[in-house]
Amino acid sequence: MSREIYERLVEALPEASFEYLEEKDPAISVKTDDLFEVARYLKEDQGFDYLSAVTGVDYPDRFEVVYHLYSMKKGTRPLTLKVSASKEEPEVPSVTPIWPGANFQEREVYDLMGIRFVGHPDLKRILLWEGYKGHPLRKDFPLEGYQAIGQEEPS
């Protein structure tokens, strides 16, 4: 199924570039700049009306955001979309305007992984408090944290 969607994407959005990743769960890799257009096309023309999960992954050379999409009407298997973001200034367009269900999940990825979602209506920390230093799910985050307990700035 992912293969078909990939072929349709290549046909429908000729100026964007895609890559088909043949893995255990086949995935489609998208350029960061094209993500918003691709997401809109998938929702409006291909019926992927449901965004299940947004995940950030910290690879040694890049950050990656993974989206799992379904179509409620067709009841398909998950479609996996991947975008990469740079290590220095990780930024990815927000898909909250397309799927409102991404709201808290993008805030969580921002909170724990430090990836900024451009265009998010209210991007702030969700599980940790305002004033917390660092993003714990990054691989370079020390397990004891950057600040001693009790010395954080109050929220």
Next chain:
Amino acid sequence: MQRVETGLRTETITVNMGPQHPSTHGVFRMIVTLDGETIVDLEPVMGYLHRCQEKIGERNTYLQNIPYTDRLDYICSMSNNMAYVMAVEKLAQIEVPERAEYIRIIMVELTRIVNHAVAIGALLNDLGCFFTPMLYALEERERILDLFEMASGSRMMCNYMRFGGVRYDLPPGFMPELKSVVAALPAFIDEFERLLTENEIVLARCQNVGVLPPDMAIAYSCTGPLLRASGVNYDIRKVDSYSIYDRFDFDVVTETNCDVYDRYLVRIGEMRQSVRILEQALEQIPEGEVSVKLPRVFKPPEGDVYHRIESPKGELGFYLVSDGGTNPYRYKIRSPTFINLTVLPELCKGHKVADVVAILGSIDIVLGEVDR
């Protein structure tokens, strides 16, 4: 909203509900903006129970993570176990013996009954019917927890499932007790329904409260009973059948009024369907092995997988990235209740303060899973 012109100056006020509030099921805060008694805006604030389980998961080996999944949604530890071990099995391509699959289904469906009974009991608590309905719910739950104790040695933090099966085979005496519990369940659900379904107070407090139209439920990524009470026929056990659910005959329960009362009805219906699955599993369960041998140092191959199951609260998924080592490189939990909360502000706007409590109860949150 219609205002009576009195010449008095009025303004909205902002109050905190929680973090220590009897209706929030744990430490959970809502910043509520009120116009009199009416909700103008609501913002959920969470994270009081945050342990960064996903970071802990990267530090642990694959096996060490199983007891940590118990502590996500501590009412349904068995289904959390199942979601995680199935994700790892998908990653490492492990086959599960048939008897183990049946044992898993039995445990997960018992968990579903426990969860829905507790959810309804807690909802009634929130409505002000303090602890009498909850005690009815807990009575049957006790017998089921006794079964869990027989099988796993623990009542709540079961830590029972392993990659390629379950930890122990069922002990002698388990099956007769299970048969007697399953035989008693329909009467228990009937009694529950007789007390609640046409109860005037339940009807008055729950009908037309927290209405969630189907397209909005889909847009806001709602799952589980919340989604099905909005009339969307979506159950992962049917759509993307996993384990051996395709061998059982059961229906997906949906309702069409999309309110708190329908979420209650969906939970009652799902308990009945779980009893049907249990009855069939009891007939079909074969003898045989319950686990496969795995190397002592377990290293799944490189790659990433996402596996989801229909947990009692909705879609519980695990996204695992393996670099070929003994620990997961990334361990992500797609928690159903955290994502269901995204829609809470939209559900509450325009209702009264007392309705917020009912709406939150009908979403059925467990803070261990929301905050992780």
